[in-house]
Amino acid sequence: MAEVLAYHWVFLLLAAPCVGSFLGLVAKRLPEGRAIAWARSRCPHCDAVLAWRDLIPILSWAVQRGACRTCGHRLSWRYPAVEIAALGIAVWSLAVTPGILAWASAVLGWNLLVLAMIDLRHLILPDEITLPLIPAGLAVTWSLNPDLLPHHAAGAVGGFLFVVLLRWAYGRIRGREGIGLGDAKLLAAAGAWVSWQGLSGIVLIAAALALAGHVIWNALIQPRDLTREIPFGPYLAAGFWLTWLYGPIAIGPP
Ligand SMILES: [Zn+2]
Numbered sequence: 001m002a003e004v005l006a007y008h009w010v011f012l013l014l015a016a017p018c019v020g021s022f023l024g025l026v027a028k029r030l031p032e033g034r035a036i037a038w039a040r041s042r043c044p045h046c047d048a049v050l051a052w053r054d055l056i057p058i059l060s061w062a063v064q065r066g067a068c069r070t071c072g073h074r075l076s077w078r079y080p081a082v083e084i085a086a087l088g089i090a091v092w093s094l095a096v097t098p099g100i101l102a103w104a105s106a107v108l109g110w111n112l113l114v115l116a117m118i119d120l121r122h123l124i125l126p127d128e129i130t131l132p133l134i135p136a137g138l139a140v141t142w143s144l145n146p147d148l149l150p151h152h153a154a155g156a157v158g159g160f161l162f163v164v165l166l167r168w169a170y171g172r173i174r175g176r177e178g179i180g181l182g183d184a185k186l187l188a189a190a191g192a193w194v195s196w197q198g199l200s201g202i203v204l205i206a207a208a209l210a211l212a213g214h215v216i217w218n219a220l221i222q223p224r225d226l227t228r229e230i231p232f233g234p235y236l237a238a239g240f241w242l243t244w245l246y247g248p249i250a251i252g253p254p
Helices: 002-006 008-029 059-063 078-096 101-122 127-144 146-174 181-194 196-221 233-246
Strands: none
Touching (some): 002 008, 008 078, 008 101, 059 078, 078 101, 078 233, 101 127, 127 146, 127 181, 146 181, 146 196, 181 233, 196 233
16 A cells, blocks of 8 residues: 555546546536536537547647547647646646645645636636535645644635625725625635635735736737626635645745
8 A cells, every 4th residue: 555655646647637628528517507427528510429549638639639530620729728737737736745635736726727717718616616625625624733723714714704895895885796705715715725824815916916917918918898807716716726835925024
């Protein structure tokens, strides 16, 4: 058993691109309310059933240069992109978190990736993904150090209340909804993973990235579209991920 555990990283790296394929499926089907089953995949153009050799993550796409084997229709670059991203998350997790804890990091990273993908396209953060992250964070905390559990539970409550208060204040001032309850549940999950000490840093990172993203969007992509709703989830997810891996940002004198 010890020998197998020593090579856990090999399994993580092998699993990652397959998880990526699954995340692509979840990101596409969950917002549409469709069942996420392991149904046989078909070409969206000619409906040909894809064989196992067409479904090897990353490699199949590269070998066939992103086209269907039957009809030659070009398949979306999103498929290999999410598989590569999932692999990247596994490598990053192994590089930063020690030992078997890398699996917890990778699972967290994969969940944040799929949340960011869904929020970017649909402006929602599904409860099916945000809510389970709360007990998962508390369980990881408990396995590492049960004494820290109250701090992380306080983080979950504090993260939720922070966004709810922000939402209330924004509604009073601007008369419209500024931040969603999905963001509140995501920040609650973040509090469960990184404890209340990490929350201010996450909000700081998310706000800075959102501002940068907004400036870049307006400058390069779609000028004058100031009414566009900005998904905040991807930025919160980035702050959550960095704080989990590298610890809370220290504010004030060292
Ligand atoms: Zn086809």
